Amino acid sequence: MKKLILLLVILTLVLAASIWGASRVWLNSEDVELGFHGYTALILGGTASLLLGGGLMALVFFSSRRGFDDKVFSADDED
Numbered sequence: 001m002k003k004l005i006l007l008l009v010i011l012t013l014v015l016a017a018s019i020w021g022a023s024r025v026w027l028n029s030e031d032v033e034l035g036f037h038g039y040t041a042l043i044l045g046g047t048a049s050l051l052l053g054g055g056l057m058a059l060v061f062f063s064s065r066r067g068f069d070d071k072v073f074s075a076d077d078e079d
Contacts, residue, residue, distance in 0.1 A: 034042070063069055
């Protein structure tokens with residue numbers, strides 16, 4: 001139980017540091033002007049990255065659940 005609480009605290013601190021860092025970059029870049037195409041590219045790129053990451057994590061999850069990760073082949077194994 002203590003390990004779970006420690007893990008949650010560490011992950012929360014990492015998330016908070018990431019949000020703080022992203023907000024600092026966002027607020028300090030006032031000189032940068034993004035037009036319609038810039039915001040569109042930003043939104044599409046972020047959405048595509050999240051979908052790709054989620055899809056790959058789903059593949060890892062389903063592969064593990066169906067036992068595909070349990071089969072190991074080695075050239076040294078004899079039949």
